[in-house]
Amino acid sequence: MTVKIVTDTLSDITSDLAGELGVTVVPLYVRFGEEVYRDRVEISTEEFYRRLVSADTLPSTTQPTPNDFVDVYNNLAKGTDEILVIVVSSKLSGTYQSAMQAKDTVAGKCRIEIVDSLSVAMGQGLIVIAAANAVKDGANLDKVTDLARRAVSRIHLIAYFDTLKYLAKGGRIGKASNLLGSMLSVKPMLTIRDGEMAPLTRVRSFNACIDYIYNFVSGFSNIELMAVEHGTTPDDADRLVERLGSIYPKERIYRSVISPVVGTHAGPNVSAVTILEAEKG
């Protein structure tokens, strides 16, 4: 039977893409005051960012419950006996824990492997895409799990932030905290290192950000997959795609919008470029 792939909404795999890839996406929760929404399911990204900017109090987020995963596993187990779950970095969210706990409750029925992407957004999403492609080519669970695990270290994500306020308040700032508190208005650029946010550099304009990303991406001779995403600024993402198009075919770049749960911690006006470096040899 074919391996079924499961991920969470932080992967920024949109429902269209999920359908195409045959991937099941488990939503996290985002909460404004007393109102709780399932990420991307009960609140659209547009609606979310509108409220993020206008709300008095910042929203909060919660991982899926183990039960959410149990339901998904049981459902999929009707049609397969092999499931691969690729979750957001365990250092950023407890989703990994929920997926693990759920695994124990359905033991026996179905083989389940869980991969900690040590990344988020399309850093996680590109691993999901690579795994889904391998499944289409007929890979079994062992093979596709191994492929996903090996992909983790070949993911490179660069994100441009308007402010680090949201990351700091949500307690997800990690080592990027030393980009806080600049006296000049500068835009921080971050990456993910060992599953946590880490500083890259600072730029003073989006043009400088594009230059930085362009130079970074140019350093890779062989790129397997590339994604460009944004929170509220599609024009910025368009400019990135335009510039990166000279390195990598534009039409093959995955476009996505940063999910509300990630947006809660990243804030608006974020853009991110992710590449999955091709395996050497």
Add this chain to the structure above:
Amino acid sequence: MSHIDTVAGQDLREMFSAATSWLEKSSADIDALNVFPVPDGDTGTNMLLTMRSTMEEAYRAPDHSASGVAYAMARGALMGARGNSGVILSQVWRGLAQGLEGKESFTAADLASALQKSASIAYKGVSNPVEGTMLTVMKDAAAEAQAQVAGDNDDVISVLEATVNAARDSVANTPSLLKVLREAGVVDAGGQGLYTIFEGALRFLKGEMELMRLRKPQIIVSELPHTTPLTQAAGIDEVPYGYCTEFMLKGEKFEPDNIKKRLARKGESLIVVGDDTAVRVHIHTLDPGNIIHWATGLGTVHQVSIRNMDEQHRDFMEMQKERMPTADTAVVAVVSGDGLNDVFVSLGAAAVVHGGQTMNPSTKDILQAVESTFSDKVIILPNNKNIVLAANQVQSLTQKTVMVVPSTTIPQGVVALLAFDYEADFQTNAKIMEKALSSVRSIEITRSVRSTKVNGLKIKRKQPIGLLDGDLVAVGDSDFDVINKLLSRLNLKEAEVVTIYYGEDVEESEPEQIGAGIREQHPQMQIEVIRGGQPHYSYIISIE
């Protein structure tokens, strides 16, 4: 949300018991906030151990009244107080006990007045109270509780909630009150601990036990810019810190105030608290033997702890090194003016050497700054062409690997520092930073010191003159006039960001007007006006 009018003694015990577990989850994080030489190398652990002793005694209270429990807590805290923060914490419980004296249960108003008592007693125990510490946090929290009660709030939960919020804001504000915190870019550890305890108690009262099990307390992040570098705060000078000496004195007819007076000149960070039968002493001294000897003449001495703070300091330096995200490479910049100093530090310079035009620092000054950083690899930004040479000399005088990125103006130094790449190695960073130098144009406005003729310009004494990338190319009637002449020489179509750093002698309103003037002519540019506080140059302008 439920409304609570009164809290019984048993609940008082339960809420601080829950608070202790809550504190335990972040005690290691609080330890990491420590800034030497602020006393105590391990505030989080000390507060936790103090709380454990506090709560053990609370469960041995003779009755279940609020008063009985609070007194037991105060006793337990005094007996088990560890470190500076623990001793102050014991005073908080002592105040609470006095405030709840004789009460079976307590109301919001009782709580507010007890907290007020806690604040005043906490201040009294410390011989030299310092603002920006847990004392301030206690005071601010108590003041908010009073304000709530004065506003007719009689719900214990919402009064405590407001109190906890005030404590949090107070913790976030500690760096603005205490320079060492600002320098290290952290909040006060003791204040954070106190806030965490109150937060834990509040969460318990709100019935958030499940959530407390799953989550952990957040360390408050201050959004204040760092002002001077951590390395300068820590210093390299081999000043002996002496011994952190703590003990408990038991006997009778003690007068803690007298004991405090007698010890006042024996050392630093003195705290003496207690009553006529038990007194706890905390002091940093070079001669602990002398103090213990003296104390044994007053009564019996218990729980003696003498720790070598120089060792603690070394451990602390090692810990800091591990925690530095870029331990690999440090940047040292030569800057004059307090505003510019803050700009460089806020952008991550590990140390700043004072100097610039007409006050070039010596090679030794720069060497000292290089040695003071935690890193073995150091990049120097001289930011002035007359200082590049002195900076180059440093390379041969230190064991560290040093590279000079030859910035000749402040704007060049800033773009170089901004270009610093946290993922790149030392050599690559030096290259990236040097390459960035050419991405900025620098304008400097000053006054001519004499009448002269330069580059075809006739200049009168004291007339405003302008330098473009170090060359004197414009003279005019006013600073703005000279700035405009210089800007007109540049191709501003490509420019994105103009930063105006104004000097120490410039009137407040003028820089904004100049900024507005430029914005009017070039609406596409982002213009930022910042107080540089530099001498000699009324304006330093960066065009990127």
